[in-house]
Amino acid sequence: MSAMQRRGFLKALGGALALGGATGARAGHRGTEVALGADMPFSAQALTERARNMATRKYRPRPEVPAAWQELSYELYKSIWFKSDAALWHGSGRPLNVDFFHPGLYFSRPVSVFAVERGTARQVRFELSLFAQTDKVPALPVDETLGFSGFRLRAEREAAGIFEEFLVFQGASYFRAIGRDNTYGLSARGLAIDTAEPGGEEFPDFTEFYLEAPEPGSRVWRLYALLDGPSATGVYRFDISTGAQTVIDVSARVFARRALTHLGIAPLTSMFLFDETNRNRFDDFRPAVHDSEGLSVLNGAGEMLWRPLANPKALQVSSFVDTAPKGFGLMQRSRRFSDFADLEALYHKRPSLWIEPGEDWGRGAVTLVEIPADREIYDNIVAYWRPRDEIAVGQEKSFSYRMIWGAQAAGQKPVAQVVNTRIGKRFAGGYIVAVDFAPHPALGGDLDALTIHLSSNQGQVSSGILQRNPDTGGPRLTFSFDPGSAAAIELRAQLRRADGASTPTVTEVWLYRWTA
Numbered sequence: 001m002s003a004m005q006r007r008g009f010l011k012a013l014g015g016a017l018a019l020g021g022a023t024g025a026r027a028g029h030r031g032t033e034v035a036l037g038a039d040m041p042f043s044a045q046a047l048t049e050r051a052r053n054m055a056t057r058k059y060r061p062r063p064e065v066p067a068a069w070q071e072l073s074y075e076l077y078k079s080i081w082f083k084s085d086a087a088l089w090h091g092s093g094r095p096l097n098v099d100f101f102h103p104g105l106y107f108s109r110p111v112s113v114f115a116v117e118r119g120t121a122r123q124v125r126f127e128l129s130l131f132a133q134t135d136k137v138p139a140l141p142v143d144e145t146l147g148f149s150g151f152r153l154r155a156e157r158e159a160a161g162i163f164e165e166f167l168v169f170q171g172a173s174y175f176r177a178i179g180r181d182n183t184y185g186l187s188a189r190g191l192a193i194d195t196a197e198p199g200g201e202e203f204p205d206f207t208e209f210y211l212e213a214p215e216p217g218s219r220v221w222r223l224y225a226l227l228d229g230p231s232a233t234g235v236y237r238f239d240i241s242t243g244a245q246t247v248i249d250v251s252a253r254v255f256a257r258r259a260l261t262h263l264g265i266a267p268l269t270s271m272f273l274f275d276e277t278n279r280n281r282f283d284d285f286r287p288a289v290h291d292s293e294g295l296s297v298l299n300g301a302g303e304m305l306w307r308p309l310a311n312p313k314a315l316q317v318s319s320f321v322d323t324a325p326k327g328f329g330l331m332q333r334s335r336r337f338s339d340f341a342d343l344e345a346l347y348h349k350r351p352s353l354w355i356e357p358g359e360d361w362g363r364g365a366v367t368l369v370e371i372p373a374d375r376e377i378y379d380n381i382v383a384y385w386r387p388r389d390e391i392a393v394g395q396e397k398s399f400s401y402r403m404i405w406g407a408q409a410a411g412q413k414p415v416a417q418v419v420n421t422r423i424g425k426r427f428a429g430g431y432i433v434a435v436d437f438a439p440h441p442a443l444g445g446d447l448d449a450l451t452i453h454l455s456s457n458q459g460q461v462s463s464g465i466l467q468r469n470p471d472t473g474g475p476r477l478t479f480s481f482d483p484g485s486a487a488a489i490e491l492r493a494q495l496r497r498a499d500g501a502s503t504p505t506v507t508e509v510w511l512y513r514w515t516a
Helices: 005-017 044-054 076-080
Strands: 025-026 081-083 096-101 112-117 121-124 129-135 152-154 162-170 174-177 188-190 192-193 205-212 221-228 232-241 244-255 263-270 272-274 295-298 306-307 315-322 328-329 353-359 363-370 381-387 394-406 418-425 431-437 450-456 465-466 475-480 488-497 509-515
Touching: 025 044, 044 221, 044 232, 044 244, 081 096, 096 162, 162 232, 162 244, 192 232, 263 328, 263 353, 295 363, 306 315, 306 418, 315 418, 315 509, 328 381, 328 465, 418 509, 431 488, 450 475, 475 488
Parallel strands: 112 205, 306 509
Antiparallel strands: 025 162, 081 129, 096 152, 112 121, 152 162, 162 174, 174 188, 188 263, 192 263, 205 221, 221 232, 232 244, 244 394, 263 381, 295 306, 295 328, 315 363, 328 353, 353 394, 363 381, 418 431, 431 475, 450 488, 465 475, 488 509
């Protein structure tokens, strides 16, 4: 299975599982309950020492579940679901419930999940009685290799006693979250290794999870995850809260089994099929199809960059070289139903995800990987921070960051955002581009007070014109370009004040890579 197919499978399955069973369960009813194993001591320091020692030994994959589980079809896999009244901490008065996912299909190696309280961990035991199923599911073998493939968290987000899901961990080191009124969209991972390299990408796994029992009334919840893979081990701490947005503070320590020359920190994975930039390539009734539409970067120099996503005809990698970045993320800015006209996928409700480094990340590059895709089931977009310096074998790297999931973009500099990009062919040859900026106090009044800064690294670009967009209320920058014989062109545009204002930069820097 290729990296994109793997991401696409997790994307499709994750959405289905998020809807399996009850997503909002009322506390109070006691049915089947999870069983916990024997007490064992737990501390974050001991888990970290374990990860460090593991990195000195050869990687050993975990046992796989029986073949009958792995051979389940997609439909049969979905026909088994967790009983919500069996959730960990259900009816306990604690503000969090935990549901579990069964193994099988492509989730062939289960994870271990532990409940932690006052320095003691107890493993959550896998039992078939925790799951319901339809009569189409065949009898499946049960042995010591079975375990959970992941879990989801539910909390009282809007009404007392109603526990709604907001975060799912399942598959390799993948996880996904939503803010209020979102549907699941893009995903995150613990670590990316060798993404888009010719030798192939590596997917290390979260193999063990330790969930601290939350105190009644608490609004921030903590869990730890042990990472293991052929090239690295690690320990991650997640401090989680949810409301209008879901906020996750991540602290990680990674230990190298081999020299890590291409490491991705805070990797994000999403889908972009088409919008107004490449609409002509798809015969589809919808005006756009994507989980995310652009990469947003607040670089170390304080510039706010906006790079509309592309679905290229060949793999392309873009590196935004920087020192001490202030943040980056994959954004979904289109929030009207009419932007997508899709009553099933509800792309206008997909969350954006913003990453804020917890310390100076030094030199490196925000890296964007765009993979050709012909169907929306494939996650073909990856973004992450790539440190410039490698991690030598036996060395470790510590880093932290905040993740903000939700409909409203976070961490943005107070400048006018790009709200849309349109590209099409000109009758006279070349191409025409229309970039719409959102209304902003600095953009009010006469557009003659704005100057256009427009450039390209190849081809010929016109000077551009500004007009007020009657739908958005903001300015539209329109220009044309002729690529000539160039196979790719890097375009850059920005609006600034021309009247001596104290803040001359009034818009994001719009960046676009055009390819033949």
